[in-house]
Amino acid sequence: MSAPSPEARPPAIRFDDQCCGVCARQASGFGYAPKQRYGQPAPPIMWVCESDDCIRIARDSYSMTEPxxxxxxxxxxxxxxxxxxxFAISISTADLAEMTDAQRLDFARAIVAGxxxxxxxxxREEAPF
Structure with missing residues (x-):
């Protein structure tokens, strides 16, 4: 049996044990993997954060291909x-040099949270239900 094509494999980045495979926050020890089939290697675990939503999305989107x-x-x-x-519009500047330290942190947080x-x-919308 040949190895699955790269297009058929789930993205490796989603299986990092330090990072939630759904929202990219820090993983917290919870994870999802489909049941192991007899005689087959165990599927990799998709680690997630503490969000209840992320474990559901991990289950539903587990087999999503990299593309x-x-x-x-x-x-x-x-x-x-x-x-x-x-956020930059709300503070009337997009120039990082003009922002205070607190504004720069809030700007970065806005991007990451978004x-x-x-x-x-x-x-959630793309997962094959």
């Missing part, structure tokens, strides 16, 4: 940047 995940992640990155732009939120929503 599909990459497309979804690119959309989530764009939404994170949109949230950062909205990415995480969008990734969860898009994975």
């Amino acid at each position: 599909v995940f990459n497309r979804i992640e690119a959309l989530a990155v764009a939404e994170g940047l949109d949230r950062g732009r909205d 990415y995480r939120d969008a990734l969860k929503v898009k994975l």
